[in-house]
Amino acid sequence: MSKQPIGIFDSGVGGTSIWKEINMLLPNESTIYLADSANAPYGLKTKETIINLSIKNVEYLINQDCKIIVVACNTATTNAIYILRDKYKLPIIGIEPAIKPAALNTKTKAVGILATKGTLSSELFHKTTDLFARNIKVIERIGEGLVELIESGQLYSETMRNLLKQYLQPMIDANVDYLVLGCTHYPYLMPLLIELLPNNVKIIDSGEAVARQTKAVLQKYDLLNNSIAKGNCQFFTNGKTEVLASLLKDTLDVKYLNF
Structure with a gap:
């Protein structure tokens, strides 16, 4: 075998x-x-x-x-x-999203999670978040439209950039120092994420x-x-x-x- x-x-x-x-x-x-x-x-x-x-x-x-x-x-x-x-x-x-290392290592006590609706609403995700991020501020954002743009070959389009700005701003406002990517499509957005996020924000995936x-x-x-x-x-x-x-x-x- x-x-x-x-x-x-x-x-x-x-x-x-x-x-x-x-x-x-x-x-x-x-x-x-x-x-x-x-x-x-x-x-x-x-x-x-x-x-x-x-x-x-x-x-x-x-x-x-x-x-x-x-x-x-x-x-x-x-x-x-x-x-x-x-x-x-x-x-x-x-x-599943790497919420554990983000919650354990955050200095600002605030982490962002960018994921699909199906992941963020799942029982398993809630159990993991409750277990490891109980005393952490977690800013969740559904990355609506991101997968569709990647699947259609519009990875670095202006539409993609504008959507990411919209999803990341609440996390920036909350002073997150970790962004957890909760969808395997999202690592391909790394160049844009690095460009749009403050330098102190660490991006992690699984x-x-x-x-x-x-x-x-x-x-x-x-x-x-x-x-x-x-x-x-x-x-x-x-x-x-x-x-x-x-x-x-x-x-x-x-x-x-x-x-």
């Missing part, structure tokens, strides 16, 4: 920010990335719909003989991870932690690929292949898949 691929899915292209971290840490592992861009964003959908879409994605990856599944989507994790783990026997890694956790789980179940050869990486989308390919840059294998 160790030669089998790691399966990764997201509501669209954003989860490639997680894939990059996994590929950097485990370059000899083969991966299959599934971008459900036709249904992006998940953050505006009902919990039932998010669960059904997540099951569909996992079923596809299992049929491709994946040995482990990484849910590279905050909304899918916070709404469906427990159901997925209960339904399937193989290991399933989730992702990508590196997810990669480390993936490695730890593979080790635990003796699933690490010990080959020295570089892994085979495949990318599938039911959206625009050129948008996915533009974020990968290395002209990796990107295919359209009607799923």
Whole structure:
């Protein structure tokens, strides 16, 4: 089984920010990335719909003989991870906003969270926030429209810039010193975020932690690929292949898949 691929899915292209971290840490592992861009964003959908879409994605990856599944989507994790783990026997890694390190390290006692509606309204997110940020001022903002702009290839458009200004201003006014990115699409906004935020604000996402956790789980179940050869990486989308390919840059294998 160790030669089998790691399966990764997201509501669209954003989860490639997680894939990059996994590929950097485990370059000899083969991966299959599934971008459900036709249904992006998940953050505006009902919990039932998010669960059904997540099951569909996992079923596809299992049929491709994946040995482990990484849910590279905050909304899918916070709404469906427990159901997925209960339904399937193989290991399933989730992702959620990195509120814990922000709350533990803030000096101003104020942190900002930029995420989708589906993540911010989820039970899992509220439990995590209550546990680690009880005495911290948390400024939550739904990044409405951001995923759609990224999925349509308008990453650095004026519309994107104006939306970000609107979402970040309440956080700046509250003197946050940490911004938590609660959607895997958002790391691609890093250049704009750095430009728009004060210099003292640290931006954190969960990508590196997810990669480390993936490695730890593979080790635990003796699933690490010990080959020295570089892994085979495949990318599938039911959206625009050129948008996915533009974020990968290395002209990796990107295919359209009607799923």
